[in-house]
Amino acid sequence: MTAADRVYQIIRKRILDGQYPPGSYVREAAIGQELELSRTPIREALRRLVSDGWVEAIPHHGAQVVSWTQRDVEEVFELRVLLEPQVARRAASRIDRAQLDKLESLAERMEELCREMGENALEAIAVLNDDYHARLMAAAGSPRLQRLLETIVQVPVSRRSYHHYTQEELAGSMNHHRELLRALDAGDGDWAASVMRAHLLAARAAQLRFAACVKESHPWGRQESRDTS
Structure with a gap:
């Protein structure tokens, strides 16, 4: 498992568990500090999460957990x-x-x-x-x-x-x-x-x-x- 894979799994699990509720933001800096990783694998993981529909990229704000109607x-x-x-x-x-x-x-x-x-x-x-x-x-x-x-x-x-x-x-x-x-x-x-x-x-x-x-x-x-x- 690559570093990006690990970040992807961690963020997805936190969304499932409700640690990142709908409408909240997943902050690159906070994740990087917590996991002691550079921003490169975190950004790769976030791109995958956007592609899979877990989060959406909000210009000038970051990655926001998707809300479902x-x-x-x-x-x-x-x-x-x-x-x-x-x-x-x-x-x-x-x-x-x-x-x-x-x-x-x-x-x-x-x-x-x-x-x-x-x-x-x-x-x-x-x-x-x-x-x-x-x-x-x-x-x-x-x-x-x-x-x-x-x-x-x-x-x-x-x-x-x-x-x-x-x-x-x-x-x-x-x-x-x-x-x-x-x-x-x-x-x-x-x-x-x-x-x-x-x-x-x-x-x-x-x-x-x-x-x-x-x-x-x-x-x-x-x-x-x-x-x-």
């Missing part, structure tokens, strides 16, 4: 519904027992957290959910699909969506994970793709419900969201 999120869902069922379909014919066992352990841990619902449970579930989907992507064995989804899907921060779920929506998401495991275990690509599509459509419905609640509570407010599923 509700319309942006809906567009991302449309693309996910096209791409991710194909990931599940491919995984059904390629996944091995070790990969399936790991997905099952992740599903079990998410279910445990749902039952406990202690402090920080939702954030922990979201992190495990990211791992679940990443491992499913790896099982599909398609670098092209992976690159597309990394660019399209992860830019609007996915892990915060669970904070908007009702208990019923959360339980439904866990059930989808379980049914997907059964489809993968059976090697049934059509079934796996159907479950993934239902999973995404349910997540979209939850997001739209949350957005409608925000609009009703603050009809004069700026309607922005960066959450997916």
Whole structure:
């Protein structure tokens, strides 16, 4: 990994974790001082982040973390519904027992957290959910699909969506994970793709419900969201 790769990964993770919220600026000088790097790899990393849609270059100000509107999120869902069922379909014919066992352990841990619902449970579930989907992507064995989804899907921060779920929506998401495991275990690509599509459509419905609640509570407010599923 080059210095620019390292900076890219660090900044992207901080955007995902909320350390750099929408509208904030990523300062070259601060990053360089913190990581003890020259500005050359930092500028290269920022150019990649602009190209991938994580930040935008504001003249005379620097790199600003992108804000996402509700319309942006809906567009991302449309693309996910096209791409991710194909990931599940491919995984059904390629996944091995070790990969399936790991997905099952992740599903079990998410279910445990749902039952406990202690402090920080939702954030922990979201992190495990990211791992679940990443491992499913790896099982599909398609670098092209992976690159597309990394660019399209992860830019609007996915892990915060669970904070908007009702208990019923959360339980439904866990059930989808379980049914997907059964489809993968059976090697049934059509079934796996159907479950993934239902999973995404349910997540979209939850997001739209949350957005409608925000609009009703603050009809004069700026309607922005960066959450997916």
